[in-house]
Amino acid sequence: MSTDDEGFMRVVRHIQDEVDFEPEYYNEAYLNRRISARMRRQDADTYDEYLSVLQGEPDEKEALMDSLTINVTNFFRNGKMWEALRPVLQDLTSEHRSVKAWSAPCADGR
Secondary structure, X not given: OOHHHHHHHHHHHHHHHHOOOOHHHOOHHHHHHHHHHHHHHOOOOOHHHHHHHHHHOHHHHHHHHHHHOOOOOOOOOOHHHHHHXXXXXXXXXXXXXXXXXXXXXXXXXX
């Protein structure tokens, strides 16, 4: 593991420990793109420099969280998933059963 990789992992561990976000559900390329974008905005040349910013500036934690999350609120955001569920839901409702659905990926929990 290179020093750069180690720095990246220190930032990811900090996110996991200190920011209300679960990085293990995301691939490293996605995390790296988002973290690198925040690094550029903060003029941080290394992950360790950015980690210092992240640790010292509460507003940066919020900005990083906003960058890492998908802020789209739409119950039917993933249309393919709903198309796959359509026959199941039709069967259940044709039997006059009540169906409740929760779309967990919605940004505000709709």
